[in-house]
Amino acid sequence: MPTAIVNSGDQVLFVAPSSSDQTHLMNAKSSFQNQVGSEGAVAFEAMERVSEAPLQSGTYNSIHSNLVFPSVSSHTAQALSQYLKALKPGGQIYLSEPVVIGDLSNTSCPITRKESDIISMLKLAGFVDVTVESSAPVSDEALHEFFKAWGVAKRVDQAVSRLSGKFGTVTIVAKKPAYEVGKKFALNFKKTPAKAEDKKKVWTIAMSDDADAELEDExxxxxxxxxxxPNKETLTRPDDCELTDGRRKACKNCTCGRADMMDEEDSTNVVTLDMMDEAEDDEIVEVDPTPKKVGGCGSCALGDAFRCSTCPYLGMPAFQEGERVTISSGMFASDDIDI
Structure with missing residues (x-):
């Protein structure tokens, strides 16, 4: 197990996988207890449940995680966040983790992280002064122990030969910032009154050494x-719409309003009235409500209550789009209909 600095009276958290050798765990705990003395304390937590463990904030001077060999466990982002919260300001974390140190393009391995990945995770979690204490490939004998921890029983020698020199462990030391994460400070935004001389300097123009230097004439x-x-003629936008058959034609992408004006004029001729039977007393007028243009409101067929003020069907009854509606011509005064 890597050497860690522990002072007398420290509060220490020791984290290891529950599958670790119990003899190694007891020896490690005894070693830490002897270093912290009677005034300190050593707590233990299983690595598998540290992410959800109720660790108290700002409690420990140091945390020692996954240092028992061999361990194939990896630290999660949630576990590192828990460690940062549990440490006192300025506290340290010592962690060890198996890493890949070579190209494994043709070899499968349960471990895919590299040393740089763990360093990045620690920095993203909020740790500072992240330092690699040791990093080296493990021996072939140690690789057998790792495969045993993984539960591999077949073709171990072949797997060891493939991972030889490409698999190792890294031990990293990092610190929690010297302040409590989430602590609030009051900021003083009170402005110091400026002196009269300083105010004058703000508007002083820096001149060159040449006494005859002049400012630019605007x-x-x-x-x-x-x-x-400018006058009215120069500010008037020229009418450059195309002239067709004595009438101005709106451009394709009209922005001057001519296209809307032409649509409004065309809409007055949408409804046509035809006499069905001149001999009958109650004359019938057929109205074709099918719009040539789609109204802006989209509710032309629903009736006046839903139509806009410029709807071409204003005053007409509701209708089904695409159908011809018959209306008694008696609804209209004879003088109002031009046959």
């Missing part, structure tokens, strides 16, 4: 065209 920056006062 009038020289303008051309004669810039000085001409």
């Amino acid at each position: 009038d020289l920056l303008l051309d004669e065209e810039d000085k001409v006062k």
Whole structure:
């Protein structure tokens, strides 16, 4: 197990997989207890449940995680977050983890992390001063122990030969910042009154050493065209719409409003009235409600209560789109209908 600095009176948290050798765990706990003395304390937590463990905030001076050899466990982001919360400000964490140190393109391995991945996780969790204490490939004899921890029983020698020199362990030391994460501080935004002399300096123009230096004449920056006062003719937008059959035609992407004006004019001719039977007393008028243009509100067929103020069917009854509606011509005064 890597050497860790523990002082007398420290509160220490020791974390290891529950599958670790119990003799190694007891020896490690006894070693830490002897270093912290009677005034300190050593707590133990299983690595498998440390993410959900009720660790108290700002309790431990140091945390020692996964240091018992051999261990194939990996630290999760949740576990590192728990460690950061449980440490006192300025406290240290010592952790060990198996890593890949070579190319495994043709070899499968349960471990895929590299040393740089663990360093990044620690920094993202909020740790500072992340330092690699040791990093080295494990021996072939140690690889047999790792495969035993993984539960591999077949073709172990072949697997060891493939991972030889490409698999190792790394031990990293990191610190919690010297402040409690989430602690609030009051910021003083009170402004110091500026002196009168300082206010004058703000508007002082820095001149060159040449006493004859002059500022740029702003009038020289303008051309004669810039000085001409605009009039109504120059501000009026020219009517450049295409003239067809004596009538201006709206452009394809009209923005001046001519296209809307032409649509409104065309909408007045959508409804046509035809006499069905001149001999009958109650004359019948057929109305074709099928719109040539789609109204802006999209509710032309629903009736006046749903139509906009410029709807071409304003005053007409509700209808089904695509159907012809028959309306008694008696509804209209004879003078209002031009046959």
